[in-house]
Amino acid sequence: MRFAAIILYTVGFSFTLTACLQPPLRPQFGRLRTDNVVPETDPSTDPDNPVTTNPKNGDNTVDIALTRDTLSKIMEAPGGTQDNACLNKPTTSKNQLRLLTSDEYVNTVQDVLQITTDYRASLPTETTVFGFRNNADVSQVSDAHAAAYLDVALSVADEAKAKLQNLVQCSETDGVTCGQKVINMLAPQLWRRPLEAAEKSSLLNMYKVGLASSPTEGMTILITDILMSPNFLYRSEIGKSGALTAYELASAVSYFFWGSAPDASLQAAAANGSILTDAGLVAQVQRYFSSPRSKYTSTEFANVWLESRSVLGASKDATLFPLFTQPVKNAMAAEAVDTFEFMIKQPTTTFENLFTFDSSLGDANLAQYYRGALSQDTGVAKIKYAANPRKGVLSFGAVLSHLATPTETHPIKRGDYVLKNMFCHIPEPTPSGLVVTVPPANAAQTTRERFAAHTSDPKCAGCHIAIDGIGFGMEDFDGAGVFRDMDHGKKVDTTGEVVGIDSATTKFSGVGELSAYIASSSQAKRCFVVEWYRLAHGYTERPADICAIRDIANKFEKGNMTLSRLIIQIITHPSYAKKEQ
Known part of the structure; x- marks a missing residue:
């Protein structure tokens, strides 16, 4: 019996799956972990424990004293010492990699690969901070989580192979030609940006390893490799030269409103750079918000x-x-x-x-x-x-x-x-x-x-x-x-x-x-802004965020801003696209 070694990497870990080629073995660990199970009731029953509702997954927690101090400065009424301190002060947000939530993962593979199975129950359960599941500070991938991701990726690959004719107009039996179509047409949608030549070459080489055994094995390895890459599992908000790239900003808009990868129109706006203009960004944000799919973010x-x-x-x-x-x-x-x-x-x-x-x-x-x-x-x-x-x-x-x-x-x-x-x-x-x-x-x-x-x-x-x-x-x-x-x-x-x-x-x-x-209440209105900021930015507010949040909150409180305008303002505010250098 022939065996192949699939080396799959994610941030912070690597592991080797030695798999029988007819067909690849599915790891049986990962689905049965207790932190993979969504509890029927809120596991936090102590009202004095306000931060993490699922503390099993990591040691990272919010610095409560710092958060209290930050919030107190955000809550200060307009026109006070905090606004004076913010005069002419640039506002930026944190550089980070954002792990896809289980909802985002499933939505993405369903949209891009036409997958119909709902794999949420098989994916790791997120640690929540102040109730939010998308907090990048505590989104860590353990070895057990990696096994769960691999298990799901292999299953998704099996489903996607049967849909290749619809997706890229080829079948796995077409060999390298079909593998290249997957790399050129599907990988950019899943990674939410164009691939570098070296990345394409690496994927093609991995595909050929499996192809040496059989076309079906080659396609399984290729799709699994794409899905196990940190380029898929994580959304980049690292930026370049102090700002999000066009593709990072497009992803931010799409995942905020729809919880999924950018559609064709938004991809085009990233490709031609129009999303980097104020008018182009607002147009895409309004289009996404007006869609019924934006119920994702309101929910x-x-x-x-x-x-x-x-x-x-x-x-x-x-x-x-x-x-x-x-x-x-x-x-x-x-x-x-x-x-x-x-x-x-x-x-x-x-x-x-x-x-x-x-x-x-x-x-x-x-x-x-x-x-x-x-x-x-x-x-x-x-x-x-x-x-x-x-x-x-x-x-x-x-x-x-x-x-x-x-x-x-x-x-x-x-x-x-x-x-x-x-x-x-x-x-x-x-x-x-x-x-x-x-x-x-x-x-x-x-x-x-x-x-x-x-x-x-x-x-x-x-x-x-x-x-x-x-x-x-x-x-x-x-x-x-x-x-x-x-x-x-x-x-x-x-x-x-x-x-x-x-x-x-x-x-x-x-x-x-x-x-x-x-x-x-002034404080309630400002708190409402903080909550939306947490959801959009994917982290708990820091001292560096005070001026940006106050700028939005002051307008919301004083100008009787509508809720729809507030939500659009959160994602189009200059602080979102500007990144720390």
């Missing part, structure tokens, strides 16, 4: 900012919440992303509108659950909130029900969520050795009364006054996201306060009034 953002995907794994006591069924959970998750996407696509939607709307996109299941009315509005099914004060994104069932326990609400989780996600305020961690306990449930006390016992504890009060002050005011919605005015036979106390935000303490009552406050 990615909504699932982080609203944590809406978490509701799918939420479990409730069926006796207490019999209507909280899987169809309702599915409808809640869809409501959050569909409504958010619908709103950002409206040309006049502002930040304030996100917190004041009184209807959302949904189905009959959710309308009945909310006790609202389902109607058609310009061809879109909308739930009109009826006899309850449900208003804006904060009242989505997906948000409220996942920030709870199986049996009741959880004021700490809700308050912590609002502080972190709406205000970019990172609470101090629980002191070492301090165990926070909440008195067990009893029929004589409301949830608020029980949780208040720990809030009044001097050891907890320093942090939890701010956390619980918000969470207590959200008690008008129960643990399954349904409006209520009674809890354990007592009238619900919905008085709350936001402490230390916008340099003030603001009192409110209920989710509706809290939403109205967030809608007008």
Whole structure:
């Protein structure tokens, strides 16, 4: 039996697969690792651990003290010392290589190679930072991850070989001619740039190694080699002469909006250099944003900012919440992303509108659950909130029900969520050795009364006054996201306060009034910009990013900028294309 050695390299590791040529062996390791499994529920159950939700994959974490200081300078009101410090200061972003997320990997091979299989479950699960899965600082490839990538690449190669006639008008039996077509036509799309002559030669030589055994083996090795290259697995944002190249910028636009490789029009804009002009870049960004495929980025953002995907794994006591069924959970998750996407696509939607709307996109299941009315509005099914004060994104069932326990609400989780996600305020961690306990449930006390016992504890009060002050005011919605005015036979106390935000303490009552406050909050608007910046740039903000973020945030806060304009501004701002030298 003949054997061939396939040497495949990625950043930080190399390994040799000795494979039987009839056919190549698939490694059986990689798929079964626990960090390859997407948990049904959010693995982070500690509200005092705000950074990584999947810490298994690496030791790199955010410097919380530095991030707090950076955020405090971003949140400073316009016209202060920070703006003076930013005068005439160039804004640049970080040089980096960005590992494709599992979504980006699958979208790319489906678009370029016409692959129909969804390989997400077989790819490594990303480490998340502040909820985002695309953080380049913690995206590392371990040996086990490499094995998983190889396994998927071999499977993708098998699928792609059957489609070569459609893709490059040849078949593997055509030998070197077909191999060269794959290198000349498919590799540039997968690597998102033209190949150098030496790169083409290297791929062709690898192809010929397998071809010596058989045409099918040669094509398997060639496609696998292309997919295992760091040029495919990583998106380059290294830049040249202090700026992204045309092809790097085209990739940035395409992956931000669609989570996939640039289409033919965007590739052409990179090839002719028009994307490097302001007008050319804006034209491509607007085209990508206006496409239905840009729901990719709105979904990615909504699932982080609203944590809406978490509701799918939420479990409730069926006796207490019999209507909280899987169809309702599915409808809640869809409501959050569909409504958010619908709103950002409206040309006049502002930040304030996100917190004041009184209807959302949904189905009959959710309308009945909310006790609202389902109607058609310009061809879109909308739930009109009826006899309850449900208003804006904060009242989505997906948000409220996942920030709870199986049996009741959880004021700490809700308050912590609002502080972190709406205000970019990172609470101090629980002191070492301090165990926070909440008195067990009893029929004589409301949830608020029980949780208040720990809030009044001097050891907890320093942090939890701010956390619980918000969470207590959200008690008008129960643990399954349904409006209520009674809890354990007592009238619900919905008085709350936001402490230390916008340099003030603001009192409110209920989710509706809290939403109205967030809608007008300077810090909430600036935090919203930070969240979009994190998603677009793929890393946590640093001191070097303060001026760029402040420039965008100042315009967003003061100019009543629409959401669509903000999103376009994030990716077209000079700081994105300019790179550190």
